[in-house]
Every structure is written in C-alpha cells, then in structure tokens.
Amino acid sequence: xxxxxxxxxxxxxxxxxxxxxxxxxxxxxxxxxxxxxxxxxxxxxxxxxxxxxxxxxxxxxxxxxxxxxxxxxxxxxxxxxxxxxxxxxxxxxxxxxxxxxxxxxxxxxxxxxxxxxxxxxxxxxxxxxxxxxxxxxxxxxxxxxxxxxxxxxxxxxxxxxxxxxxxxxxxxxxxxxxxxxxxxxxxxxxxxxxxxxxxxxxxxxxxxxxxxxxxxxxxxxxxx
Amino acid sequence: xxxxxxxxxxxxxxxxxxxxxxxxxxxxxxxxxxxxxxxxxxxxxxxxxxxxxxxxxxxxxxxxxxxxxxxxxxxxxxxxxxxxxxxxxxxxxxxxxxxxxxxxxxxxxxxxxxxxxxxxxxxxxxxxxxxxxxxxxxxxxxxxxxxxxxxxxxxxxxxxxxxxxxxxxxxxxxxxxxxxxxxxxxxxxxxxxxxxxxxxxxxxxxxxxxxxxxxxxxxxxxxx
DNA sequence: GTCAACAATCTTGTATGCAAGAATTTACGT
DNA sequence: ACGTAAATTCTTGCATACAAGATTGTTGAC
Numbered sequence: 001x002x003x004x005x006x007x008x009x010x011x012x013x014x015x016x017x018x019x020x021x022x023x024x025x026x027x028x029x030x031x032x033x034x035x036x037x038x039x040x041x042x043x044x045x046x047x048x049x050x051x052x053x054x055x056x057x058x059x060x061x062x063x064x065x066x067x068x069x070x071x072x073x074x075x076x077x078x079x080x081x082x083x084x085x086x087x088x089x090x091x092x093x094x095x096x097x098x099x100x101x102x103x104x105x106x107x108x109x110x111x112x113x114x115x116x117x118x119x120x121x122x123x124x125x126x127x128x129x130x131x132x133x134x135x136x137x138x139x140x141x142x143x144x145x146x147x148x149x150x151x152x153x154x155x156x157x158x159x160x161x162x163x164x165x166x167x168x169x170x171x172x173x174x175x176x177x178x179x180x181x182x183x184x185x186x187x188x189x190x191x192x193x194x195x196x197x198x199x200x201x202x203x204x205x206x207x208x209x210x211x212x213x214x215x216x217x218x219x220x221x222x223x224x
Numbered sequence: 225x226x227x228x229x230x231x232x233x234x235x236x237x238x239x240x241x242x243x244x245x246x247x248x249x250x251x252x253x254x255x256x257x258x259x260x261x262x263x264x265x266x267x268x269x270x271x272x273x274x275x276x277x278x279x280x281x282x283x284x285x286x287x288x289x290x291x292x293x294x295x296x297x298x299x300x301x302x303x304x305x306x307x308x309x310x311x312x313x314x315x316x317x318x319x320x321x322x323x324x325x326x327x328x329x330x331x332x333x334x335x336x337x338x339x340x341x342x343x344x345x346x347x348x349x350x351x352x353x354x355x356x357x358x359x360x361x362x363x364x365x366x367x368x369x370x371x372x373x374x375x376x377x378x379x380x381x382x383x384x385x386x387x388x389x390x391x392x393x394x395x396x397x398x399x400x401x402x403x404x405x406x407x408x409x410x411x412x413x414x415x416x417x418x419x420x421x422x423x424x425x426x427x428x429x430x431x432x433x434x435x436x437x438x439x440x441x442x443x444x445x446x447x448x
Numbered sequence: 449g450t451c452a453a454c455a456a457t458c459t460t461g462t463a464t465g466c467a468a469g470a471a472t473t474t475a476c477g478t
Numbered sequence: 479a480c481g482t483a484a485a486t487t488c489t490t491g492c493a494t495a496c497a498a499g500a501t502t503g504t505t506g507a508c
Contacts, residue, residue, distance in 0.1 A: 040463045
C-alpha cells in the first residue's frame with residue numbers, strides 16, 4: 001500500500017476530469033481532496049503537479065489548482081495542433097502500417113460502425129478514441145503516439161460536449177471511412193489531409209456549439 | 225522569498241541539464257540537491273516531478289530521479305516528432321507570417337549568418353534555437369509554439385553533441401536560407417518540406433555520431 | 449574462492465507542523 | 479447605506495518526521 005498513492009490519485013483525478021465529473025474551471029482544494037481520498041496533502045499535491053504538466057490542471061501560485069478551462073482562442077489553437085499531429089500520424093501510418101496495425105484499426109473502426117448502427121453515442125465516444133489511438137500506434141513511433149495520446153486526453157473534456165451536435169456521429173464515421181480507405185491504400189498524403197480535416201471540423205463545430213452555449217448563458221445569467 | 229523555491233529550482237535544474245552540466249543518465253539525489261540549493265526535499269521533489277513531466281528527467285518509483293537518457297530508438301522517434309511539428313509550424317507560418325514575425329525571423333537568421341562568418345559555433349547554437357523559435361511564434365498559434373519549444377528543450381542536451389559534426393554549421397545555415405526563402409515567399413508546402421528535412425538530417429547525422437561514439441566507448445571501456 | 453543470504457544503511461514516499469500570502473468578514477468612516 | 483480598511487480565517491508552500499522498500503556490505507557455507 002506504500003509508494004502507490006500518487007499514481008493512483010493522478011489517475012483518479014484524471015478520470016474525473018476527462019469524464020467530466022470535475023468541470024473545467026472548478027477549484028481543486030488540497031485538503032478536500034486529501035480527505036476524500038483518505039491521504040495527506042503531499043501525494044495530492046504531487047498528483048496535481050503532474051496533472052498540471054499534462055495540461056489537465058492549472059496551478060496558480062498561492063491561489064490553488066483548477067481544472068483547466070481553455071478559452072476560445074486556446075481551444076482553436078489546441079484543435080489545430082491536434083489536427084497537425086494527427087495528420088502527421090496518418091501520413092506515417094499509411095507508409096508503415098503492419099498487419100497487426102491494420103487489424104487494430106479495422107477493429108476500432110468496426111466498433112464505431114456498430115455504435116452508429118445502434119445510435120449509441122455513449123459507445124461511439126470511446127470507440128472513436130480507440131480508432132484515433134490505433135492510428136497513432138500504427139506510426140510505429142512511440143514518442144509521437146504518446147504525444148498524440150496526451151493531447152487527445154487534454155481535449156477530451158471538451159470533445160464530450162461536441163457529440164451533442166446533431167448527426168455528428170454519422171458524419172464522423174463517414175470521415176473515418178474515408179481515412180481508413182486512404183490508410184489501407186498506403187496513400188499517406190490523402191490520409192493526412194482527411195484526418196486533418198476530420199479533426200479541424202470537430203474543432204470548428206465545437207466552437208460553433210460553444211458560441212451558442214455562451215450566448216445562451218449571457219442571455220440567461222445566474223450565479224454558479 | 226516565499227513561494228518561489230520550486231520554480232527557481234526547476235529552472236536551475238533545467239539549465240543544468242540542457243547546458244550539459246548534468247549528464248544524461250546521471251542520478252539526481254534528493255537530499256544532495258536539497259543541500260546544494262539550501263532547501264528541503266519537498267520543493268526539490270516538486271521540481272523533479274515537473275522536469276519529469278517535461279521529459280528532461282525520469283523518475284523510477286522507489287529508485288530515484290535520473291537525467292533522461294534517450295536510447296537510440298527514442299532519439300530517432302523524438303527527432304521524427306520534432307521534424308513533423310516543425311514542418312507544421314513552417315507551413316502555417318508561411319501562410320500567416322506578419323511583418324513583425326518576418327523581422328524576428330530575419331534577425332535570428334542574420335545572427336546565424338554572423339556566427340557562421342566568424343566560425344563561432346558557441347554563438348551559432350543559441351542563434352539557431354532562436355531562429356527555430358521565431359518560426360514557431362510566426363504560426364500565431366501559442367499552443368503549438370509552446371509545444372514546439374518544449375520539445376526543442378528536451379532535445380537540446382543531445383543536439384549539443386551534434387554540432388561537433390564537421391561543417392555541420394555551414395550546412396545548417398544553408399538549409400536555413402532555403403527555409404527562409406520559402407517562408408517569405410509564402411510557399412507553405414516548400415517551407416514545411418525543407419524544415420522537415422532540416423530537422424531529420426540533424427537527427428540522422430546525430431545518430432551517426434552517436435553510433436561512432438558508442439563503438440568507441442565499447443572498444444575502450446572504463447568505469448563510470 | 450565464489451555465491452547466497454542476512455543485516456545495516458540509505459533513500460524514497462507519505463504524514464504532519466508551521467509560517468506567510470490570499471480571501472473573507474467585520475467594523476468604521478463618510 | 480455604501481465603500482474602504484483592518485483583522486480574522488483559510489489555504490498554500492516549505493520544513494521536518496517517520497516508515498517501508500531498495501541498496502550495499504558482511505558473513506557464512508559450499
């Protein structure tokens with residue numbers, strides 16, 4: 001039971017943030033978390049520092065830790081970065097794709113198809129993440145794949161909102177299909193361009209949704 | 225004097241690692257560092273955690289912290305990631321380049337030219353870093369630029385060896401010239417391809433050097 | 449002489465204590 | 479009644495304390 005607190009806490013907090021149980025902007029009180037997890041402040045602090053480094057938490061000196069709340073500009077920029085990284089992954093994956101990578105991608109893609117057929121957005125969400133992760137892994141570059149995964153996790157709290165956009169799931173799957181086609185044909189440039197567009201359009205649709213939500217919030221303001 | 229220890233320590237250790245005063249693979253003893261900096265272990269630990277997150281340090285549970293020593297495979301993969309990120313920066317920068325970005329890039333490029341003219345490798349090193357950073361900034365995407373800077377810092381301990389490759393400085397500057405030309409012409413794809421090649425060739429030449437050094441070390445082994 | 453097991457030591461991981469800055473509340477003046 | 483300032487309270491940042499795993503050295507047996 002010794003020497004395993006900090007990683008456990010980091011994972012627990014990470015799950016809470018990514019799953020939306022801890023909302024962007026929310027303050028993370030050290031003693032509160034320490035009480036809740038039954039540990040002292042020390043491993044909590046260390047977990048928060050790690051989360052801050054991975055971009056999920058922001059630590060303001062002497063003010064405390066907060067779940068990162070990306071502003072509109074940072075969100076656009078983050079999606080653009082994600083689009084560039086994923087485009088690179090697609091290009092390299094198309095060149096290097098091995099049989100087992102093919103299988104993993106095909107499997108994740110099938111899971112997405114299944115979720116679309118069932119109109120099951122709750123299932124599409126993780127299947128989609130797996131599909132993208134399979135493309136990262138297919139680059140054969142673990143450093144690149146790790147970076148892509150880290151960025152994906154950082155954006156997850158925001159992506160979840162975006163699935164509420166009508167018919168987004170179907171559109172997303174259709175884009176996946178085109179991406180898989182280019183990947184399996186070994187067409188790096190096409191795969192890169194399609195994946196870049198896929199991520200960018202996610203960002204754009206998300207921003208549209210965000211703008212609508214903000215307009216709504218300003219029209220009907222209430223204390224939080 | 226309060227609330228400033230951890231950032232100070234992080235920067236000091238980061239400088240030591242990047243400048244090569246702390247060698248890759250070296251162990252970082254918490255009490256030793258605490259004594260050296262005149263603080264307790266707590267801020268040292270927090271600084272080490274941050275450095276581990278930024279990729280400069282590796283913390284092995286219950287074993288201690290070590291300056292990261294990238295293996296050949298990880299080095300190749302890291303340079304490939306860097307090449308992809310920089311290529312994206314170049315393409316976006318060529319599209320969005322503002323007058324002040326132009327000036328900053330031209331200035332850094334001139335500093336590189338000066339260093340080449342003087343055969344001053346010690347001056348070329350930071351000027352080169354500034355040149356690349358100027359390209360990142362010219363994307364107008366701060367998230368992307370920040371990521372590129374972080375990766376650049378992580379590879380710096382390894383790059384420094386590489387400048388020992390004969391005539392590398394002149395070759396590097398010639399490549400910069402072609403990159404600037406494409407950037408200032410607004411030719412995104414050309415700028416991206418040239419910068420990608422520029423970084424990849426750095427990685428390849430570095431790997432060649434590394435292989436030579438390792439062969440040397442194995443031929444003439446001695447205790448460390 | 450070498451290898452293995454045990455003991456002493458060292459180092460990390462976590463808990464706790466304390467001081468200084470931030471936030472909040474209260475009291476006072478206008 | 480409202481704004482400002484002082485005081486109280488709360489929270490973080492760092493120091494110190496302690497326990498458990500890792501490392502190292504020693505001793506014993508084969």
